[in-house]
Amino acid sequence: MSIETIKPRLRFFEAAAGQQHIPETDKYLYAVAPPAHRLAIIGAGTIGQEHMRVARLLGRAAVHGIFDSEQRSIDIALANYAAQEASLPEGQRQPAPIVYTSLESACNDSAVDALMICTPNYTHFDVLKVAMASGKAIFLEKPMATTLSDAAATVALARDYQSFIQIGLQYRYKAQYVESLHETLERRSLGAIKMISMSEYRPPFLDKVEQWNKFNDLSGGTLVEKCCHYFDLINLFAGALPTRVYASAGQSGVFDALTRDGRKSDIDDNAFVVIDYDNGCRANFTLNMCSPDFTEQLCVVGTRGRLIATESFDVHHRQEATTSLKLELGEFGASRESALGYASVIEKSGHHGATYFEHAAFLDRLEGKARNEGGAATPMQGLWSMLVASAAQESSKTGKAIELAAYIEANGLASVLGDSFTAN
């Protein structure tokens, strides 16, 4: 059994100034196992740095090297990494990551066990093909691609791959969704699921290098780029295949003044989406990107009860999200309401702790502990989330509901979806 599984991690004491007199040889509770794996991070921007931070916090894998096409991103990532190391007790510090000079050298370093692709969406498929030549385990950020054809090609390539590819749909690991999935799919507290409502109210998309997330062709469109997280969750809660999608989406003007290389931003920033599933379940999703703060809400209604999961992140006044889960079972069982949260150090490391547990699932799989016991997103699940998102974008353009069977045929996806589609 590894040291982590038999001892609690007591970071507060490990790092406390008054505990630094304990010699390394006398450390038992404060002893930290050296990382067993080495990662290369490709794309050292916002999420690449979050993965660097989280990998170090989890401690099971070292960040061996980074690659980025922009020197500024490399310099900032290294400076932030160094500041994090400096805050650790001396015996725990890791050397600075090496900086690769090409994508090929980052992917083929024999010292590295796994690659994390954290570049903008429009680069994913090209970077992935180079990464796959290495035969190493690959973590690919969401959305897996900007087009359905590249996403389908990724699923096909992943099938014959000697290692595995995990998609970065990490909202599955947010505390409220872990607990909600457990209540609905494992405990089955709500009975048969009939309706799912999900919403995100948030500020506009943040600034990015070259503003790739403000353009449909570079990002795949807003519903693909960001909302694939929610469509992935809705697909999981429905436990069925989507059959019809209708959406109304548009722009509220917040990016009207944003131009790059003479092009004006063209992404949507608000939407309503309605999804029908083949088991009779229906779902809706609401997006608003012109709100002062971040609020997500999930409401699932089944034949025996209702569940409401809420996350609020008030960036102007608080530094941590407040998260709650309410279960209403009427006369079928015990109702309850609880506040949820991961350990503060984990919550603060990024995306309210979800990234940390996503890493743990990736490393479990790397260690062969379970085929995919951690419940991480597969390329096929990534493709289904993109299918709903893409159909919603198509619907909002045409004003018509999209029948997924016809949409799948029209996009040449039937063969790659295989059994999962013919069951539809």
Ligand SMILES: NC(=O)c1ccc[n+]([C@@H]2O[C@H](COP(=O)([O-])OP(=O)(O)OC[C@H]3O[C@@H](n4cnc5c(N)ncnc54)[C@H](O)[C@@H]3O)[C@@H](O)[C@H]2O)c1
């Ligand atoms: N899972 C999540 O919740 C989550 C959150 C944020 C971003 N993301 C995803 O992560 C990816 C990156 O987003 P971000 O917010 O970090 O963007 P970003 O703009 O902050 O960073 C992207 C970095 O990639 C670099 N880059 C661009 N092209 C490259 C290439 N071909 N090779 C190497 N480096 C390259 C850029 O210079 C930049 O440093 C996107 O796919 C995004 O959708 C996922």
